[in-house]
Amino acid sequence: MSQPTGQKKIVVVGAGWAGLGAAYHLSKQGYEVTLLEAGAYPGGLVAGWQTEKGRSVEAGIHGFWYPYSNIFALTDELGIQPFTPYTRSSQYSPAGLEVESPIFQREPYLPTPLGTFIYTRFKRLPLIDRLSALPLLYSLVDFDNSDEAWHRYDCMTARELFKQYGVSERLYKESFEPMLLVGLFAPGEQCSAAAALGMLYYFILAHQPDFDVRWCRGTVGEMIFRPWTEQIEQAGGRILANHRVTDVRIGAGNKIDAVVCGDEVFEADAVIFSVGITGMKKIVGQSEGLCDRPEFRNLSNLNGIDVLATRLWFDRKIDIPLPSNACFGFHETTGWTFFDLNALHDEYKDEPGTVVEADYYHANQLLNLTDEQIIPLVQKDLAVCIPAFGEAKVVDQSVIRIHQGVSHFAPGSYRYLLPGKTSFSNVFMSGDWIVTRHGSWSQEKAYVTGLEAANRVIEQFGQGQPASIIPIVPDEPHIQASRVLNKGIRSITQQVLPNFWLP
Numbered sequence: 001m002s003q004p005t006g007q008k009k010i011v012v013v014g015a016g017w018a019g020l021g022a023a024y025h026l027s028k029q030g031y032e033v034t035l036l037e038a039g040a041y042p043g044g045l046v047a048g049w050q051t052e053k054g055r056s057v058e059a060g061i062h063g064f065w066y067p068y069s070n071i072f073a074l075t076d077e078l079g080i081q082p083f084t085p086y087t088r089s090s091q092y093s094p095a096g097l098e099v100e101s102p103i104f105q106r107e108p109y110l111p112t113p114l115g116t117f118i119y120t121r122f123k124r125l126p127l128i129d130r131l132s133a134l135p136l137l138y139s140l141v142d143f144d145n146s147d148e149a150w151h152r153y154d155c156m157t158a159r160e161l162f163k164q165y166g167v168s169e170r171l172y173k174e175s176f177e178p179m180l181l182v183g184l185f186a187p188g189e190q191c192s193a194a195a196a197l198g199m200l201y202y203f204i205l206a207h208q209p210d211f212d213v214r215w216c217r218g219t220v221g222e223m224i225f226r227p228w229t230e231q232i233e234q235a236g237g238r239i240l241a242n243h244r245v246t247d248v249r250i251g252a253g254n255k256i257d258a259v260v261c262g263d264e265v266f267e268a269d270a271v272i273f274s275v276g277i278t279g280m281k282k283i284v285g286q287s288e289g290l291c292d293r294p295e296f297r298n299l300s301n302l303n304g305i306d307v308l309a310t311r312l313w314f315d316r317k318i319d320i321p322l323p324s325n326a327c328f329g330f331h332e333t334t335g336w337t338f339f340d341l342n343a344l345h346d347e348y349k350d351e352p353g354t355v356v357e358a359d360y361y362h363a364n365q366l367l368n369l370t371d372e373q374i375i376p377l378v379q380k381d382l383a384v385c386i387p388a389f390g391e392a393k394v395v396d397q398s399v400i401r402i403h404q405g406v407s408h409f410a411p412g413s414y415r416y417l418l419p420g421k422t423s424f425s426n427v428f429m430s431g432d433w434i435v436t437r438h439g440s441w442s443q444e445k446a447y448v449t450g451l452e453a454a455n456r457v458i459e460q461f462g463q464g465q466p467a468s469i470i471p472i473v474p475d476e477p478h479i480q481a482s483r484v485l486n487k488g489i490r491s492i493t494q495q496v497l498p499n500f501w502l503p
């Protein structure tokens with residue numbers, strides 16, 4: 001498509017959910033968009049590709065939870081139906097099956113959190129342990145995702161929070177810690193309490209159906225990113241893979257006026273960074289201009305987390321009761337999940353054997369192992385959950401190591417996370433680690449912050465329509481009332497008591 005003259009040049013760095021979201025909207029609004037991606041394929045942490053044998057693999061299986069309204073609106077707009085129906089899931093420990101979750105939207109609707117407590121089928125966890133979660137509800141009301149609430153809860157670890165509210169050891173170990181390992185990719189003593197509360201509320205507790213999840217019927221790369229990138233290019237956007245940004249050029253008037261990729265220089269009227277924490281730290285480390293600003297050099301205080309994604313092809317059909325499964329208690333500080341791809345992916349429906357994805361989160365100690373060491377370990381873990389895996393033969397495999405790839409919401413990290421606007425007047429941030437008041441997490445958050453960054457560009461140049469961003473569903477009335485009451489009490493106590501104790 002030919003570009004009209006006078007178009008503003010926007011350079012977007014990183015082609016994950018955030019960068020693609022920003023690039024798509026701005027291309028549609030007539031901006032001259034160049035999207036620079038270091039990797040060989042767009043998609044970022046969700047990228048998928050084919051092995052030499054022509055088999056589809058990806059960097060871990062990605063679920064799409066019920067509240068992902070903006071992503072669902074996008075796939076509707078693209079005219080694609082990439083998702084499976086909502087699926088049930090289970091949890092295993094070395095002792096066997098522990099929990100089965102129903103499809104919550106099919107159960108009679110109860111005010112939160114009753115549905116979650118009543119409809120989740122715990123096989124072993126005694127009622128007394130489950131009831132020990134009740135006092136924690138106060139902190140869920142108190143944490144309202146405001147800047148002030150983040151500061152109040154961020155310096156505490158999630159484990160300290162659960163201990164403070166009297167959660168039983170068994171409930172913590174068998175329920176909360178597995179959720180943290182899968183949702184925030186780290187054990188409780190390494191997670192910010194603020195992030196834990198935000199994540200648990202968004203995915204599980206805000207409304208009864210929120211924990212319902214569906215999956216792509218193939219790799220997200222093939223089912224969503226391929227048709228999406230085609231539409232970005234049709235709208236005039238340029239997507240340049242294998243383009244690793246190494247520096248920026250500082251211009252006049254508190255602006256960055258170009259982005260540097262080795263020998264290539266891309267002029268820019270505005271820049272959107274959509275790279276993960278580790279990628280951003282690398283760019284800052286090479287850039288004198290960015291290092292000069294405290295907000296960017298302080299990113300050295302943030303970190304990513306190691307993840308391992310494996311895909312195994314077995315020689316025979318194995319009965320896996322539910323398609324998605326989370327596991328805990330197998331490895332100290334590492335959580336893992338496994339997925340029945342014969343059930344989820346169209347490509348593997350008629351496969352003669354079984355295709356399983358097993359992903360390990362907070363997998364630091366596993367990343368240095370060879371594939372030959374990893375595969376028997378995965379098979380052993382699978383066999384503990386479903387013994388038939390022990391007798392089957394692995395006929396093909398894929399092992400993907402994601403070093404420092406996912407965002408670590410460590411205790412005390414909030415003060416270093418960047419907001420969408422930076423101290424450069426024409427540089428905006430997006431990604432799943434950027435501060436936003438939207439309230440979403442993970443892929444949905446990354447996409448939403450991409451749209452927010454696009455809207456900041458539109459606000460700056462006054463050209464085009466802002467993207468409409470669907471807010472999360474409001475709190476239920478009893479939660480709203482409890483929040484108002486709690487805020488009132490908090491403000492009275494603050495007026496009466498001296499500002500003396502740690503917040």
Ligand SMILES: Cc1cc2nc3c(=O)[nH]c(=O)nc-3n(C[C@H](O)[C@H](O)[C@H](O)COP(=O)(O)OP(=O)(O)OC[C@H]3O[C@@H](n4cnc5c(N)ncnc54)[C@H](O)[C@@H]3O)c2cc1C
Pocket residue numbers: 013014015016017018019036037038039042043044045046059060061062063064243244245246274275276279280283307308309359402405406430431432433441442443444446
């Ligand atoms: C195994 C695994 C399982 C997960 N499961 C789920 C799930 O079930 N549901 C869910 O919602 N989320 C899940 N997530 C999290 C989800 O993948 C992320 O939240 C989301 O993809 C982040 O998107 P992003 O656009 O912010 O960043 P990223 O996807 O990290 O994209 C950043 C991009 O920037 C590029 N880049 C980096 N440096 C440079 C540079 N110098 N120049 C140019 N480009 C650069 C990278 O190559 C990358 O493509 C999972 C993640 C993993 C790893």
